[in-house]
Amino acid sequence: MSARNVGNAGTASTSGKSIRIGISSCLLGQRVRYDGGHKRDRFVTDVLETFVEWVPLCPEVELGLGIPRPTIRLERVAEGTTRLVMPSTGEDLTSRMKAWAEERVEVLSALDLCGYILKKDSPSCGMERVNIYRLNQAPARAGSGMFAEVLLRKAPDLPVEEEGRLKDPRLRENFVVRVFAMRRWKDMEALGVTRARLLEFHARHKYLCMARNQAGARRLERVLGSAGTAVSDAALARAYMYGFTAVMGRPPSTRSHTNVLQHMAGYVSDDLDPADRSELTAAIHEYRSGLLPLIVPLTLLRHHARRQDRTCLLEQAYLFPHPHELMLLNHV
Numbered sequence: 001m002s003a004r005n006v007g008n009a010g011t012a013s014t015s016g017k018s019i020r021i022g023i024s025s026c027l028l029g030q031r032v033r034y035d036g037g038h039k040r041d042r043f044v045t046d047v048l049e050t051f052v053e054w055v056p057l058c059p060e061v062e063l064g065l066g067i068p069r070p071t072i073r074l075e076r077v078a079e080g081t082t083r084l085v086m087p088s089t090g091e092d093l094t095s096r097m098k099a100w101a102e103e104r105v106e107v108l109s110a111l112d113l114c115g116y117i118l119k120k121d122s123p124s125c126g127m128e129r130v131n132i133y134r135l136n137q138a139p140a141r142a143g144s145g146m147f148a149e150v151l152l153r154k155a156p157d158l159p160v161e162e163e164g165r166l167k168d169p170r171l172r173e174n175f176v177v178r179v180f181a182m183r184r185w186k187d188m189e190a191l192g193v194t195r196a197r198l199l200e201f202h203a204r205h206k207y208l209c210m211a212r213n214q215a216g217a218r219r220l221e222r223v224l225g226s227a228g229t230a231v232s233d234a235a236l237a238r239a240y241m242y243g244f245t246a247v248m249g250r251p252p253s254t255r256s257h258t259n260v261l262q263h264m265a266g267y268v269s270d271d272l273d274p275a276d277r278s279e280l281t282a283a284i285h286e287y288r289s290g291l292l293p294l295i296v297p298l299t300l301l302r303h304h305a306r307r308q309d310r311t312c313l314l315e316q317a318y319l320f321p322h323p324h325e326l327m328l329l330n331h332v
Protein backbone atom coordinates (compact mmCIF):
# COMPACT_ATOMS: atom_id res chain seq x y z
CA MET A 1 0.00 0.00 0.00
CA SER A 2 1.34 3.41 -0.79
CA ALA A 3 1.48 6.17 1.77
CA ARG A 4 -1.85 7.88 2.30
CA ASN A 5 -2.29 11.59 2.55
CA VAL A 6 -5.64 12.45 4.02
CA GLY A 7 -5.26 15.71 5.82
CA ASN A 8 -3.06 18.22 7.51
CA ALA A 9 -2.35 19.04 11.07
CA GLY A 10 -4.97 21.67 11.64
CA THR A 11 -3.74 24.48 13.85
CA ALA A 12 -0.62 22.61 14.93
CA SER A 13 1.21 22.90 11.60
CA THR A 14 2.17 26.38 10.54
CA SER A 15 3.04 25.41 6.98
CA GLY A 16 0.01 23.30 6.15
CA LYS A 17 2.45 20.51 5.24
CA SER A 18 1.30 17.06 6.12
CA ILE A 19 2.51 15.24 9.20
CA ARG A 20 4.35 12.27 7.75
CA ILE A 21 4.93 9.30 10.04
CA GLY A 22 6.86 6.12 9.32
CA ILE A 23 5.14 2.98 10.55
CA SER A 24 5.49 -0.79 10.67
CA SER A 25 3.16 -1.83 7.84
CA CYS A 26 1.35 -4.54 9.81
CA LEU A 27 -0.03 -1.88 12.19
CA LEU A 28 -2.00 -0.38 9.30
CA GLY A 29 -3.70 -3.72 8.69
CA GLN A 30 -1.42 -4.76 5.84
CA ARG A 31 -1.07 -8.56 5.69
CA VAL A 32 2.71 -8.67 5.83
CA ARG A 33 3.35 -10.77 8.92
CA TYR A 34 5.14 -14.14 8.82
CA ASP A 35 1.77 -15.94 8.89
CA GLY A 36 0.09 -13.66 6.35
CA GLY A 37 -1.77 -11.79 9.07
CA HIS A 38 -1.62 -8.22 10.32
CA LYS A 39 -1.65 -6.34 13.62
CA ARG A 40 -3.97 -3.47 12.84
CA ASP A 41 -3.92 -0.88 15.58
CA ARG A 42 -7.21 0.96 16.06
CA PHE A 43 -5.71 4.17 17.44
CA VAL A 44 -3.42 4.34 14.42
CA THR A 45 -6.03 3.57 11.75
CA ASP A 46 -9.17 5.04 13.29
CA VAL A 47 -7.88 8.13 15.11
CA LEU A 48 -4.42 9.28 14.05
CA GLU A 49 -4.88 8.52 10.37
CA THR A 50 -7.14 11.54 9.87
CA PHE A 51 -4.24 13.85 10.59
CA VAL A 52 -1.19 12.13 9.19
CA GLU A 53 0.32 10.68 6.05
CA TRP A 54 1.74 7.23 6.65
CA VAL A 55 5.01 5.93 5.26
CA PRO A 56 4.53 2.18 5.78
CA LEU A 57 7.48 -0.15 5.82
CA CYS A 58 7.90 -3.87 6.51
CA PRO A 59 11.61 -4.65 6.90
CA GLU A 60 11.17 -8.41 6.56
CA VAL A 61 9.18 -8.15 3.34
CA GLU A 62 11.57 -5.57 1.87
CA LEU A 63 14.44 -7.90 2.75
CA GLY A 64 12.79 -10.46 0.49
CA LEU A 65 11.72 -12.99 3.11
CA GLY A 66 8.26 -13.32 1.56
CA ILE A 67 4.71 -13.79 2.91
CA PRO A 68 4.21 -16.20 4.55
CA ARG A 69 7.73 -16.90 5.80
CA PRO A 70 9.44 -18.84 8.57
CA THR A 71 9.77 -16.92 11.83
CA ILE A 72 13.00 -15.17 12.68
CA ARG A 73 14.38 -14.19 16.08
CA LEU A 74 17.28 -12.56 17.89
CA GLU A 75 19.85 -14.96 19.34
CA ARG A 76 22.72 -14.22 21.71
CA VAL A 77 25.66 -16.16 20.31
CA ALA A 78 28.32 -14.69 22.60
CA GLU A 79 28.48 -12.01 25.27
CA GLY A 80 27.61 -8.75 23.51
CA THR A 81 26.90 -10.42 20.16
CA THR A 82 23.32 -10.77 18.95
CA ARG A 83 22.36 -12.27 15.60
CA LEU A 84 19.13 -12.23 13.62
CA VAL A 85 18.45 -15.86 12.78
CA MET A 86 15.83 -17.98 11.00
CA PRO A 87 15.75 -21.03 13.32
CA SER A 88 14.05 -23.36 10.81
CA THR A 89 16.93 -23.04 8.33
CA GLY A 90 19.71 -21.77 10.56
CA GLU A 91 20.21 -18.83 8.18
CA ASP A 92 21.92 -15.83 9.74
CA LEU A 93 20.25 -12.67 8.43
CA THR A 94 22.22 -10.19 10.54
CA SER A 95 24.49 -8.72 7.87
CA ARG A 96 21.75 -8.52 5.26
CA MET A 97 19.32 -6.82 7.62
CA LYS A 98 21.90 -4.36 8.93
CA ALA A 99 23.14 -3.39 5.47
CA TRP A 100 19.56 -2.98 4.18
CA ALA A 101 18.50 -0.97 7.24
CA GLU A 102 21.46 1.44 6.95
CA GLU A 103 20.48 2.25 3.37
CA ARG A 104 16.75 2.31 4.00
CA VAL A 105 17.00 4.73 6.92
CA GLU A 106 19.06 7.05 4.69
CA VAL A 107 16.18 7.05 2.20
CA LEU A 108 13.65 7.58 5.01
CA SER A 109 15.58 10.54 6.38
CA ALA A 110 14.96 12.38 3.12
CA LEU A 111 11.19 11.89 3.42
CA ASP A 112 10.44 14.65 5.92
CA LEU A 113 9.25 12.24 8.62
CA CYS A 114 7.95 13.79 11.85
CA GLY A 115 7.75 10.50 13.78
CA TYR A 116 7.79 6.73 13.62
CA ILE A 117 5.56 4.04 15.12
CA LEU A 118 7.09 0.59 15.51
CA LYS A 119 5.55 -2.81 16.19
CA LYS A 120 6.50 -4.05 19.63
CA ASP A 121 8.25 -7.37 20.29
CA SER A 122 9.39 -7.82 16.68
CA PRO A 123 13.02 -8.91 16.08
CA SER A 124 13.03 -6.41 13.20
CA CYS A 125 10.78 -3.55 14.38
CA GLY A 126 10.62 -3.76 18.20
CA MET A 127 12.03 -0.69 19.94
CA GLU A 128 12.92 -2.28 23.27
CA ARG A 129 12.40 -5.36 25.42
CA VAL A 130 12.49 -7.70 22.42
CA ASN A 131 13.21 -11.33 23.28
CA ILE A 132 16.80 -12.47 22.85
CA TYR A 133 17.09 -16.25 22.80
CA ARG A 134 20.02 -17.89 24.61
CA LEU A 135 21.20 -21.47 24.60
CA ASN A 136 19.68 -23.48 27.46
CA GLN A 137 18.19 -20.37 29.08
CA ALA A 138 14.90 -18.54 29.05
CA PRO A 139 14.76 -15.67 26.54
CA ALA A 140 15.74 -12.28 27.95
CA ARG A 141 13.54 -9.30 27.09
CA ALA A 142 16.57 -7.15 26.49
CA GLY A 143 16.87 -6.51 22.77
CA SER A 144 15.86 -4.09 20.04
CA GLY A 145 14.72 -5.11 16.58
CA MET A 146 17.54 -4.80 14.07
CA PHE A 147 15.79 -2.29 11.86
CA ALA A 148 14.63 -0.29 14.90
CA GLU A 149 18.17 -0.18 16.27
CA VAL A 150 19.49 1.40 13.09
CA LEU A 151 16.56 3.84 12.92
CA LEU A 152 17.07 4.99 16.52
CA ARG A 153 20.81 5.42 16.01
CA LYS A 154 20.64 7.25 12.70
CA ALA A 155 17.64 9.46 13.51
CA PRO A 156 18.13 10.33 17.20
CA ASP A 157 15.86 13.39 17.09
CA LEU A 158 12.91 11.62 15.48
CA PRO A 159 10.00 10.94 17.87
CA VAL A 160 9.70 7.15 17.92
CA GLU A 161 7.25 4.99 19.83
CA GLU A 162 5.89 1.46 19.86
CA GLU A 163 2.20 0.79 19.39
CA GLY A 164 2.14 -1.07 22.72
CA ARG A 165 3.39 1.95 24.64
CA LEU A 166 0.91 4.16 22.78
CA LYS A 167 -1.90 2.44 24.68
CA ASP A 168 -0.77 4.45 27.73
CA PRO A 169 -2.63 7.81 27.45
CA ARG A 170 0.32 9.82 28.79
CA LEU A 171 2.87 8.24 26.47
CA ARG A 172 0.43 8.53 23.57
CA GLU A 173 -0.22 12.20 24.17
CA ASN A 174 3.48 12.92 24.61
CA PHE A 175 4.35 11.15 21.37
CA VAL A 176 1.78 13.17 19.42
CA VAL A 177 2.97 16.41 21.05
CA ARG A 178 6.50 15.59 19.91
CA VAL A 179 5.37 14.71 16.38
CA PHE A 180 3.60 18.05 15.94
CA ALA A 181 6.53 19.91 17.50
CA MET A 182 8.78 18.19 14.96
CA ARG A 183 6.55 19.48 12.15
CA ARG A 184 6.93 23.01 13.48
CA TRP A 185 10.69 22.53 13.79
CA LYS A 186 10.91 21.37 10.18
CA ASP A 187 8.77 24.31 9.08
CA MET A 188 11.22 26.62 10.84
CA GLU A 189 14.21 24.86 9.25
CA ALA A 190 12.61 25.17 5.82
CA LEU A 191 12.56 28.97 6.24
CA GLY A 192 16.27 28.91 7.09
CA VAL A 193 17.66 28.53 10.59
CA THR A 194 18.64 31.81 12.24
CA ARG A 195 19.14 32.71 15.88
CA ALA A 196 16.01 34.82 15.80
CA ARG A 197 13.96 31.87 14.51
CA LEU A 198 15.47 29.54 17.11
CA LEU A 199 14.54 32.00 19.86
CA GLU A 200 11.05 32.27 18.44
CA PHE A 201 10.72 28.47 18.31
CA HIS A 202 11.85 28.17 21.91
CA ALA A 203 9.52 30.94 23.06
CA ARG A 204 6.60 29.08 21.48
CA HIS A 205 7.56 25.79 23.13
CA LYS A 206 8.66 27.18 26.47
CA TYR A 207 5.75 25.85 28.51
CA LEU A 208 5.73 22.47 26.78
CA CYS A 209 9.37 22.16 27.86
CA MET A 210 8.74 23.49 31.36
CA ALA A 211 5.97 20.94 31.89
CA ARG A 212 8.43 18.15 31.11
CA ASN A 213 11.63 19.33 32.69
CA GLN A 214 12.10 22.76 34.27
CA ALA A 215 15.86 22.45 34.53
CA GLY A 216 16.03 21.20 30.95
CA ALA A 217 13.96 24.17 29.76
CA ARG A 218 16.40 26.54 31.48
CA ARG A 219 19.33 24.70 29.90
CA LEU A 220 17.78 25.24 26.48
CA GLU A 221 17.51 28.95 27.21
CA ARG A 222 21.18 28.99 28.14
CA VAL A 223 22.10 27.16 24.93
CA LEU A 224 20.44 29.93 22.93
CA GLY A 225 21.43 32.79 25.21
CA SER A 226 25.09 32.06 25.76
CA ALA A 227 26.08 31.12 22.23
CA GLY A 228 28.75 33.51 20.96
CA THR A 229 28.94 34.65 17.40
CA ALA A 230 31.66 32.05 16.78
CA VAL A 231 28.99 29.37 16.87
CA SER A 232 27.25 28.94 13.54
CA ASP A 233 23.46 28.99 13.37
CA ALA A 234 23.52 25.38 12.15
CA ALA A 235 25.64 24.26 15.13
CA LEU A 236 23.38 26.18 17.49
CA ALA A 237 20.33 24.47 15.97
CA ARG A 238 21.93 21.05 16.42
CA ALA A 239 22.77 21.78 20.06
CA TYR A 240 19.27 23.09 20.69
CA MET A 241 17.56 20.11 19.01
CA TYR A 242 19.70 17.69 20.98
CA GLY A 243 18.52 19.26 24.25
CA PHE A 244 14.94 19.72 23.05
CA THR A 245 14.68 16.02 22.15
CA ALA A 246 15.90 15.04 25.60
CA VAL A 247 13.47 17.39 27.37
CA MET A 248 10.46 16.40 25.29
CA GLY A 249 11.08 12.68 25.58
CA ARG A 250 9.68 12.52 29.10
CA PRO A 251 5.91 12.93 29.53
CA PRO A 252 4.92 15.59 32.07
CA SER A 253 3.63 14.66 35.50
CA THR A 254 0.34 15.97 36.88
CA ARG A 255 2.32 18.09 39.30
CA SER A 256 4.45 19.73 36.62
CA HIS A 257 1.37 20.38 34.46
CA THR A 258 -0.21 22.01 37.52
CA ASN A 259 2.81 24.28 37.98
CA VAL A 260 2.63 25.39 34.35
CA LEU A 261 -1.13 25.92 34.51
CA GLN A 262 -0.76 28.06 37.64
CA HIS A 263 2.04 30.02 36.04
CA MET A 264 -0.04 30.71 32.93
CA ALA A 265 -3.12 31.53 34.99
CA GLY A 266 -1.07 34.30 36.56
CA TYR A 267 -1.22 36.19 33.24
CA VAL A 268 -5.01 36.31 33.15
CA SER A 269 -6.08 36.23 36.81
CA ASP A 270 -5.83 39.95 37.54
CA ASP A 271 -8.38 40.79 34.87
CA LEU A 272 -10.88 38.08 35.80
CA ASP A 273 -13.91 38.71 37.90
CA PRO A 274 -13.96 36.76 41.21
CA ALA A 275 -16.29 34.04 39.90
CA ASP A 276 -14.16 33.34 36.80
CA ARG A 277 -10.97 33.47 38.85
CA SER A 278 -12.24 30.94 41.38
CA GLU A 279 -13.57 28.72 38.58
CA LEU A 280 -10.10 28.63 36.96
CA THR A 281 -8.35 28.04 40.29
CA ALA A 282 -10.78 25.23 41.13
CA ALA A 283 -10.33 23.60 37.72
CA ILE A 284 -6.55 23.54 38.16
CA HIS A 285 -6.94 22.20 41.69
CA GLU A 286 -9.37 19.48 40.59
CA TYR A 287 -7.09 18.52 37.72
CA ARG A 288 -4.29 18.10 40.24
CA SER A 289 -6.54 15.97 42.44
CA GLY A 290 -7.41 13.70 39.52
CA LEU A 291 -11.05 14.82 39.39
CA LEU A 292 -10.79 16.52 36.01
CA PRO A 293 -8.73 15.84 32.87
CA LEU A 294 -6.18 18.37 31.63
CA ILE A 295 -8.48 19.55 28.86
CA VAL A 296 -10.72 21.36 31.39
CA PRO A 297 -8.27 23.88 32.90
CA LEU A 298 -6.56 24.18 29.52
CA THR A 299 -9.84 25.10 27.80
CA LEU A 300 -10.57 27.71 30.46
CA LEU A 301 -7.10 29.18 30.02
CA ARG A 302 -7.52 29.34 26.25
CA HIS A 303 -10.88 31.02 26.70
CA HIS A 304 -9.59 33.72 29.03
CA ALA A 305 -6.42 34.23 26.99
CA ARG A 306 -8.58 34.84 23.89
CA ARG A 307 -10.97 37.18 25.70
CA GLN A 308 -8.06 39.18 27.11
CA ASP A 309 -6.11 38.95 23.84
CA ARG A 310 -3.01 37.63 25.66
CA THR A 311 -0.74 36.99 22.70
CA CYS A 312 2.02 35.69 24.96
CA LEU A 313 -0.29 32.79 25.91
CA LEU A 314 -2.10 32.31 22.61
CA GLU A 315 1.22 31.74 20.85
CA GLN A 316 2.11 28.94 23.24
CA ALA A 317 2.14 25.44 21.73
CA TYR A 318 1.25 24.24 25.24
CA LEU A 319 -2.31 25.53 24.76
CA PHE A 320 -2.62 24.09 21.23
CA PRO A 321 -0.26 21.09 21.07
CA HIS A 322 -2.21 19.07 18.50
CA PRO A 323 -5.66 19.05 16.85
CA HIS A 324 -8.38 18.95 19.50
CA GLU A 325 -10.26 16.30 17.48
CA LEU A 326 -7.69 13.76 18.66
CA MET A 327 -9.08 14.33 22.18
CA LEU A 328 -5.78 13.30 23.72
CA LEU A 329 -6.00 15.89 26.48
CA ASN A 330 -9.28 14.34 27.66
CA HIS A 331 -7.34 11.35 28.96
CA VAL A 332 -4.36 12.86 30.77
Ligand code: SF4
Binding pocket: 024, 025, 026, 027, 032, 033, 034, 057, 058, 059, 060, 061, 119, 122, 124, 125
Ligand atom coordinates in the same frame (compact mmCIF):
# COMPACT_ATOMS: atom_id res chain seq x y z
S1 SF4 B 1 6.60 -6.17 12.85
FE1 SF4 B 1 7.80 -5.20 11.23
S2 SF4 B 1 8.76 -6.90 10.18
FE2 SF4 B 1 7.11 -7.78 11.37
S3 SF4 B 1 5.35 -7.83 9.99
FE3 SF4 B 1 5.24 -5.90 11.10
S4 SF4 B 1 6.27 -4.45 9.77
FE4 SF4 B 1 6.88 -6.48 9.07
